[in-house]
Amino acid sequence: MEGRNPLERFVNALANVVEGPVVWFRETIVVPNQKNYNWYHRQYRRVPTIDQCYTDDMMCYFEANHQFKRDRMVDTEILAILRQRFEDCVHYESPDHMTKCKDLFEQYNQNAENWFIKYGDLGAYGDVRAAYMKQKHRMVWERRHGPVGTGMREATAVQG
Known part of the structure; x- marks a missing residue:
């Protein structure tokens, strides 16, 4: 402290006078509380x-719809x-991006597929009831024909 010039000591003392109470107030009152x-x-x-709501309970439908949105x-x-994240990885790892960004690409594609399964083809005004019906139709299709995208199974027995 002896090697400092008088101007520097004055500026430090003035800073302590102005900043000291602010630091004390923050450390003793603001941070603990x-x-x-x-x-x-x-x-x-x-x-x-929506599947837990009664058919005539409009308040439950309203809340379920807002939660869905x-x-x-x-x-x-x-x-x-x-x-x-994938685009940043491609930009950063430009020449060799398909080997280094493969995990991000697969993760994005899987999530995009899941997003489309749940929300795709509903349109801008799709609501929770339409999404529930879409899910129900998908489950019926998978029970009758197998996973979506594999095509329809042929009828093996005569239904009657």
């Missing part, structure tokens, strides 16, 4: 899904993040 938030967005409680927005954002 601060709550630890792990989430930076609002958490909604899960409401009953929130879930669709979240899933769409997750898919956008995965797509951006």
